[in-house]
Amino acid sequence: MTSQDTPRAYLDHAATTVMRPAAREAFLEASQVVGNPSAVHTSGRRARAVLDEAIGTIAARLDVPRSWVLMTSGGTEADNLALRGATLGRLRQDPSRTAVAVAATDHPAVLATARSLAGAEAALQVRELGVDAAGALRPEEVDGALADGAVGVLSAALVNNETGAVQDIAALAESARAHGTLVHTDAVQAVGHVPLPRREHVDLMSLSGHKIGAPVGVGVLVARPEVRFAELSTGGGQQRGVRSGTLDAAQAAAFAAALGEALDAQEASSRRLAALAERLRAGVAALDPSARPTLPTAAHSPHIVHLLFPGADADSLLFLLDAAGVDCSAGSACAAGVTQASPALAAMGVPEREARGALRLSLGWTSTEAEVDHLLAVLPGALERARAVGALHR
Numbered sequence: 001m002t003s004q005d006t007p008r009a010y011l012d013h014a015a016t017t018v019m020r021p022a023a024r025e026a027f028l029e030a031s032q033v034v035g036n037p038s039a040v041h042t043s044g045r046r047a048r049a050v051l052d053e054a055i056g057t058i059a060a061r062l063d064v065p066r067s068w069v070l071m072t073s074g075g076t077e078a079d080n081l082a083l084r085g086a087t088l089g090r091l092r093q094d095p096s097r098t099a100v101a102v103a104a105t106d107h108p109a110v111l112a113t114a115r116s117l118a119g120a121e122a123a124l125q126v127r128e129l130g131v132d133a134a135g136a137l138r139p140e141e142v143d144g145a146l147a148d149g150a151v152g153v154l155s156a157a158l159v160n161n162e163t164g165a166v167q168d169i170a171a172l173a174e175s176a177r178a179h180g181t182l183v184h185t186d187a188v189q190a191v192g193h194v195p196l197p198r199r200e201h202v203d204l205m206s207l208s209g210h211k212i213g214a215p216v217g218v219g220v221l222v223a224r225p226e227v228r229f230a231e232l233s234t235g236g237g238q239q240r241g242v243r244s245g246t247l248d249a250a251q252a253a254a255f256a257a258a259l260g261e262a263l264d265a266q267e268a269s270s271r272r273l274a275a276l277a278e279r280l281r282a283g284v285a286a287l288d289p290s291a292r293p294t295l296p297t298a299a300h301s302p303h304i305v306h307l308l309f310p311g312a313d314a315d316s317l318l319f320l321l322d323a324a325g326v327d328c329s330a331g332s333a334c335a336a337g338v339t340q341a342s343p344a345l346a347a348m349g350v351p352e353r354e355a356r357g358a359l360r361l362s363l364g365w366t367s368t369e370a371e372v373d374h375l376l377a378v379l380p381g382a383l384e385r386a387r388a389v390g391a392l393h394r
Helices: 021-031 042-062 074-093 108-118 138-144 171-177 247-263 266-287 314-323 343-347 369-392
Strands: 069-072 100-104 125-129 150-157 182-186 204-210 221-225 304-309 358-362
Touching: 021 247, 042 069, 042 074, 042 247, 069 074, 069 247, 074 108, 074 150, 074 204, 074 221, 100 108, 100 138, 108 125, 125 138, 138 150, 138 171, 171 182, 221 266, 247 266, 266 304, 266 369, 314 358, 314 369
Parallel strands: 100 125, 100 150, 150 182, 182 204
Antiparallel strands: 069 221, 204 221, 304 358
């Protein structure tokens, strides 16, 4: 069988999912409208109408006022605006807010941005919050970090991008409100899989289009109008002056279409993906009793299955599975294509020797039983060879 004939199982939807036909159609239709949405002439007003309709739809689906919706280029930019822009804005508004708090397991777009503030002119203190073995923030550690009133922004992902661990954002919000701290959540992995937080629980929320079936290159930052942002870029003052520049009406229309489908199908999709995930876990357990799920079943989003294979070399396992027709990952796909030791697993207390055999299998709206069965068929051979490589590094 040639490589072109090898069936493929796409099990990396947490990295990017398949574009939805409705999003593609919305993009193509909107892209036919000529005009800059900021222009005052007839063509500009037509383009503005397309953009306004898309933003209005996004706001309605998220149950927030349209003024809260800021279009971005994706989740990373949304996280940067929230962590850098809002944190520095809060500091300028209140000089006593000299710290930012982030979950130690969060996405690099959050962690790296927060850490960069420590070396910036403002020299903010970064407080990285520890988690338990299930990836949940420890309430006592959160309360301790917020106690002195110095934290301007607290950030924690609703669904962890590697393990799928789900945070209790409502509980975090209750702790934060007591100290006047703004709450941000990266909800990139949550849309269409778990309920989004109520709007009274978050001040800032990041979303990304290509995780829900929209094109790459579009995202949203939901931001309360009273949140003050530092000026990170200058220009025409679009989007409350937070993010100047010409807005892409076609991308916004595609995002709105994908968001609508993802939310409409969430309940049924979650049940279907949970069943596929259970089929996958049961199959792996039967093939390799030494393998173990990183999290308890009830502790994570239904679309992510994160497993630890003792003695296996993750890089080799990924390569061998790829050659056998399986697309998956060892963790975050946002590290410039480089597989690295997982800080998230380290923060959860997973020993390095176990973390070396980590595998993330993530499901999406196009996932099938056949794809799960294909993985299970090729996994034993890939594991045997990956463990032979792992033995060389012990």
